[in-house]
Amino acid sequence: MSGTREAVLKRIRSAIGGSSADAAAREAEREVLPREYRRAGSLDADARLAMFIERLHEYDANVVRTDAARVAVAIGAILQEHGQRSVIVADGFPVEMLPDPITPKSGAAGGPAESFAFRREEKANVEDLDRCDGIITSCFAGIAFTGSIVLTHGPGEGARRFTLLPDRHLCVVRTEQVVETVPEAMDRLAGFATAPITFISGPSATADIEMMRVRGVHGPRFLDVVLVG
Amino acid sequence: MTVRVGESARALPFQKAALPLLDDAQLRKNVRHATDTIQRKRGLVVAEQTDWQELRTAASAIKRHTLKHLDTYLTQFEERFTAAGGVVHWASDADEANRIVLGLVQQYGGKEVIKIKTMTSDETRLNEALEQAGVHPYETDLAELIIQLGHDKPSHIVVPALHKNRAQIREIFLREMGLKELGNRPEDLTAAARRFLREKFLRVKIGVSGANFLIAETGGVCIVESEGNGRMCLTMPEVLISMAGIEKVIPSFEDLEVFLQLLPRSATGERMNPYNSIWTGTHEDDGPKHFHVVLLDNGRTSILADKESRQTLHCIRCAACLNTCPVYRQTGGHAYGSSYAGPIGAIFTPQVLNMEHAQSLPYASSLCGACYEVCPVKINIPEVLIHLRGRVVREQKSALDPEALGMKAMATVFGSRHRFEAAQRLARVGQWPVVSHGWVRHLPGMMGNWTAVRDMKAIPDQPFRAWWKQRQKKQEKQA
Numbered sequence: 001m002s003g004t005r006e007a008v009l010k011r012i013r014s015a016i017g018g019s020s021a022d023a024a025a026r027e028a029e030r031e032v033l034p035r036e037y038r039r040a041g042s043l044d045a046d047a048r049l050a051m052f053i054e055r056l057h058e059y060d061a062n063v064v065r066t067d068a069a070r071v072a073v074a075i076g077a078i079l080q081e082h083g084q085r086s087v088i089v090a091d092g093f094p095v096e097m098l099p100d101p102i103t104p105k106s107g108a109a110g111g112p113a114e115s116f117a118f119r120r121e122e123k124a125n126v127e128d129l130d131r132c133d134g135i136i137t138s139c140f141a142g143i144a145f146t147g148s149i150v151l152t153h154g155p156g157e158g159a160r161r162f163t164l165l166p167d168r169h170l171c172v173v174r175t176e177q178v179v180e181t182v183p184e185a186m187d188r189l190a191g192f193a194t195a196p197i198t199f200i201s202g203p204s205a206t207a208d209i210e211m212m213r214v215r216g217v218h219g220p221r222f223l224d225v226v227l228v229g
Numbered sequence: 230m231t232v233r234v235g236e237s238a239r240a241l242p243f244q245k246a247a248l249p250l251l252d253d254a255q256l257r258k259n260v261r262h263a264t265d266t267i268q269r270k271r272g273l274v275v276a277e278q279t280d281w282q283e284l285r286t287a288a289s290a291i292k293r294h295t296l297k298h299l300d301t302y303l304t305q306f307e308e309r310f311t312a313a314g315g316v317v318h319w320a321s322d323a324d325e326a327n328r329i330v331l332g333l334v335q336q337y338g339g340k341e342v343i344k345i346k347t348m349t350s351d352e353t354r355l356n357e358a359l360e361q362a363g364v365h366p367y368e369t370d371l372a373e374l375i376i377q378l379g380h381d382k383p384s385h386i387v388v389p390a391l392h393k394n395r396a397q398i399r400e401i402f403l404r405e406m407g408l409k410e411l412g413n414r415p416e417d418l419t420a421a422a423r424r425f426l427r428e429k430f431l432r433v434k435i436g437v438s439g440a441n442f443l444i445a446e447t448g449g450v451c452i453v454e455s456e457g458n459g460r461m462c463l464t465m466p467e468v469l470i471s472m473a474g475i476e477k478v479i480p481s482f483e484d485l486e487v488f489l490q491l492l493p494r495s496a497t498g499e500r501m502n503p504y505n506s507i508w509t510g511t512h513e514d515d516g517p518k519h520f521h522v523v524l525l526d527n528g529r530t531s532i533l534a535d536k537e538s539r540q541t542l543h544c545i546r547c548a549a550c551l552n553t554c555p556v557y558r559q560t561g562g563h564a565y566g567s568s569y570a571g572p573i574g575a576i577f578t579p580q581v582l583n584m585e586h587a588q589s590l591p592y593a594s595s596l597c598g599a600c601y602e603v604c605p606v607k608i609n610i611p612e613v614l615i616h617l618r619g620r621v622v623r624e625q626k627s628a629l630d631p632e633a634l635g636m637k638a639m640a641t642v643f644g645s646r647h648r649f650e651a652a653q654r655l656a657r658v659g660q661w662p663v664v665s666h667g668w669v670r671h672l673p674g675m676m677g678n679w680t681a682v683r684d685m686k687a688i689p690d691q692p693f694r695a696w697w698k699q700r701q702k703k704q705e706k707q708a
Contacts, residue, residue, distance in 0.1 A: 005319040008475065008526045012300045015534035019300060026298050030480060033290045037283040037487070055500065126431060126465075146501035159515040160464040160506075164457060186486040193447045193482040194313065196512050199489075199505035204457035207497065208372040208388055209395055209415040210259075211266040217371060217419055218426065219457025219504065 039187075041144070041180025048144045048180050053227065055147025059202025060215050061223040071172065071228050072099045075136065078170060078224050079116055084133035090162060091121045092155025093138055097172060121162055129161065134168030134222075140192070142178035143185045148201040149173060149225070150185055152192045160196055169220040171200075175229030230322045232528040234352050234578045234587075235382075240566020242589035243575075247564040256392050260384075260561040263391035264552040270498025271549065271603075278494060287487045289607035292543035295480055296533060302445040302478045303524065309448025313510025315520040323353035326525050330355060330437065330470055331362050333521055337468045339364065339435040343426075345452065345459045346370035347439030348386060348546055349472045349525055351568040355437070366437065367429050369458035371422050378405035384562030384570060386548035387496045392561050426458065436462035436517065440473035441545070442488060443522070446481040449509040450522070453492060455502050463506060469517040474525050476542040488545060491605035495547035528581025538613045541576050543606040548573075550600035550610060556593055565590060572600035576613045584620055591617040631675060656688045 013019050041048060053063045066074040076099030079087060089098065098118060119128070121135075129135070138156035139149045149171055151157045163169055179185050189197060204219030215221055240246065250256060275281055295302055307317045320326035326349075334342060342359065344350065344366050356366045356377075368377040372390035376383050379401040383389030390398070399413045402421050411421055438459070442451040450471060452459050463469055479488070485507070493502040511520050532541050551557045551571030562570030567578040567587060575590040591614045600610040626633050642648045663669050664687040672680045679685070691699075 004321050004325060007321060008319050008524070008530065009300050009304070011526065011530035012303070012475070012533060015530050016297055016299060023301075026301065029297075030294060033287065033294055034283075035287050035487075037280040037287055037490075059503075130427075130431065143501075148501045153515060160460065160508075161515070164460050164464065182490050183486045186483060190482070193444075194449065194509040196509075196515060197505075197507040198460070199501060201499070201501035201503050204455065204503050206371050206419060206456045207266075208370075208375070208390060209398060209418055211263050211388075211391075212415045214415045214419045217423060217456035217458065218369070218430070218461050 037183070038181060039183040041184060043144070043180055045175070049175055049178060049227065051180070052142055052144035052147065052178050055144065056202070056223075056225055059147055059205075059223075061147075061202050061225055063225045063227060065227045068228055071097045071226060074226050075099055075170065075172075078226070079134070082134070082168065082222070084168060085116045086119070086132045087116055088119045088121055088124045088129065088132050088135045088162075088166070090135065090137040090156050090158035092157075093136060093172075094156065098136070121158055126161065126165065129165040132166050134170060135162060135166045136170045136172070137163060138172045138174075139177065141185050141188050142173045143182060143199075144178055144180045146182060146201060148185075148199050150189065151198045151200065152189070152195045153198070154192075154195070160198060163198070163200070164219050166220055167216075168222045168224065169200075169203075170224040170226065172226045172228060175227060178227075231324045232581055232583070233323045233354070234528075234581055235354060235566075235568035237565075237567040237578050237582065238586045240587065243564055243566070243593040244589060246566055247560045247593075250560050250564050255394070256561055257559065259392050259394050261558060263385070263388060264558050267388075267498050267552045271494060271552070272498075274494045274498055274500055278490065284487055284491055285605055285607050288491055288545075288605060289540075289543060291479060291484050291487060292606055293540070295478060296476065296539060296542055299475065299478070299533065302480055303475060305445040306443050306448060306478050307524075309445070310443075310450075310510060310522060311448070313448045315448070315510045315522060318521060318523045320523055320525045320527070322527050323525075324358075326353045326472055326523050326527065327355050327358035329523050330472065331358060331364065333468070333470055334359070334364050334435055335362075337435055337519070339433075339468070341365045341367065341429075341433045342435045342437045342470075343367050343369050343429055343433045343462050343466065344373070345436070345438040345454065345462045346373045346389070347437070347472060348568055349439050349474055350437065351383060352527065353472070353525070355472070367426070367433065369426050369429070369456075369462060370454075371419065371456060371458075374422055374426070375401060378402065382563060383568065385551055386546050386569065386571070386573075388548075389562075392563075426461075430458075430461040430465050434466050435468045435470070436466040438462055438469065438471045440471050440477050440522070441492070442485060443473055443478040444482055444485070444507075444509075445478050447509050449482065449507055451485060451489075451505065451507045453489070453502050453505045455497070455504065457504060460504055460506055463508070464516045466517055468519045468521075470521045470523065472523040472525055474527070475529055476544075492545055492547055495549040495603070495605040528583065531583055532577075532580045535580070535616075537616045538576065538580060540608045541573075541580060541613060543608050544573050544577065545606055546573075547605055549603040549605065553599040553603050555595060555597060555599070565593065572610045572614075573608070576608075576610060576617060579617060579621075584617070584624055588621045588625055591621060635675070650692070650694075653688060653692055657690065660688055 137158045140152040141150040203223045206217045318329045375390040384392045557571040565574045579587040669685040
């Protein structure tokens with residue numbers, strides 16, 4: 001097999017007219033490649049968040065905007081609205097953001113308080129993830145222009161399978177995490193380039209049958225975003 | 230070497246293969262509906278990306294630069310990927326790639342694999358190779374599942390089952406999944422696929438994928454997808470084997486910001502596809518414990534060697550050129566007899582086959598240029614098509630071929646004004662048997678190929694030059 005490696009490299013070198021080993025020349029060439037596209041956004045904070053919300057909506061995500069003091073209430077209301085009882089929380093997700101598991105401080109006026117149980121990610125196996133009603137995570141960044149959420153699967157963001165198997169994903173995004181453009185998000189990711197990274201843009205979807213968008217194929221069918229700040 | 234692209238070596242010439250497809254009204258309706266829908270969505274999201282042309286320029290420059298230094302970027306990727314816990318394999322051709330994958334599957338003791346939609350494995354016909362060795366591959370992309378269960382062939386790079394409508398898909402699922410009842414709404418069919426595959430995702434220990442981008446700087450791999458089947462295959466199994474063409478490498482992590490903006494808008498008309506995964510080697514407690522990448526040449530180095538068509542390797546498989554192509558939109562993908570249909574297939578396939586097969590494909594185009602216009606990495610497909618038509622004539626046809634001789638004679642005539650005018654005079658006198666009402670509709674003999682699909686104006690009584698001379702004389706007289 002090492003024979004193949006050498007043979008392929010030899011064919012490449014003969015095709016490009018010699019080896020490209022001169023690192024300095026290559027780097028110099030790379031540095032002047034045209035990159036005239038838009039890097040930085042131009043919107044103010046309000047317009048940026050409005051765009052983020054609008055585009056999440058267009059991908060069928062539910063969005064709730066709240067402030068730091070009322071996150072737990074907002075999360076409780078979402079869980080109650082969808083009758084989620086068995087909920088798994090990503091390891092490292094801030095506990096103070098979770099509603100009281102027994103008597104939710106529900107925002108659903110007058111509705112009967114349903115009890116829901118939280119479990120920690122580390123205590124849940126694949127079958128638990130497959131069967132639970134939903135999961136809760138934070139995120140690394142949000143991108144307004146594309147309506148995307150970026151995870152680097154650090155503390156609070158869950159392992160990759162965690163945000164994949166359950167039917168509902170509730171994700172908490174802080175307003176200062178939301179950038180406008182994709183290059184701005186990539187700048188923030190520069191220090192995390194070798195971490196596992198997942199961009200999520202709406203719930204999983206397909207248009208393979210007659211080009212009709214169907215939500216929820218193999219990943220979560222529902223994405224709830226709680227925007228804080 | 231056994232370079233191949235699907236079954237293209239045995240495929241009929243395009244012009245022959247297209248004929249029965251043109252008679253299939255259902256297929257043409259399905260193809261037109263799908264390509265119209267994607268094009269409309271693409272138009273909207275491309276228009277809102279005000280720096281679209283700058284992104285295209287950047288993408289094209291990055292790809293050109295990468296190919297010029299391909300050996301370095303591939304070895305850099307190999308080094309970083311290995312340091313991150315992965316194993317790199319190199320394959321010269323389709324058979325070697327299949328052997329490597331099969332060897333790995335057997336080494337890990339697998340009898341089944343779950344697959345993310347991958348064009349390269351279609352190119353090498355990996356599924357066949359696995360099945361022959363008793364390993365069952367499960368396609369997990371919805372469209373690929375439809376193709377696999379329907380014993381069909383993909384007809385589009387991004388939405389391979391676009392030639393099937395919901396009723397046809399329902400039939401396939403009922404039969405192959407052993408279901409008693411099934412609705413025919415896309416939601417019902419999608420739910421059936423979800424149920425059918427979920428158990429496989431949780432059980433099967435080996436995943437097989439392609440790759441959208443290999444990142445030299447970090448040794449990372451990037452896969453973009455919509456359904457979550459990709460994320461399932463690359464995080465749930467214990468072993469992941471990714472097969473990628475050598476042209477899939479990009480220099481840096483930062484370069485992704487260009488391609489991740491171009492690809493989803495071009496491919497499905499979305500601002501971003503639902504899931505992009507980027508990961509580097511193996512990660513503790515998250516995803517496969519063993520990760521192998523198979524770097525596939527399979528004729529790509531012969532494209533690299535041809536400077537005029539090297540740009541073919543810029544392709545990021547978005548299929549925008551298929552959706553816009555007036556030829557593809559009539560025939561669908563099966564006429565191309567290759568894993569890669571449409572304009573990009575028409576230039577990619579014959580080149581990797583060293584122009585020895587699929588020679589009809591460079592002619593499967595009206596050279597209208599729509600493909601170049603939409604290409605996110607600025608591949609000048611019409612330019613390459615013309616270049617390849619030249620290669621077909623120069624390399625594959627004998628100098629005594631009647632068409633070649635005819636063309637040579639034409640060139641001699643057209644090369645001199647004197648000879649050209651003499652030929653015109655001759656034709657004017659001699660053309661009467663084939664002219665009716667000022668048009669030539671049927672030419673005899675070999676030239677009939679030309680008039681089989683087009684009409685030609687008859688040679689006029691007075692050529693332009695003579696008319697111009699006459700007009701000048703008249704004006705002089707009046708003066």
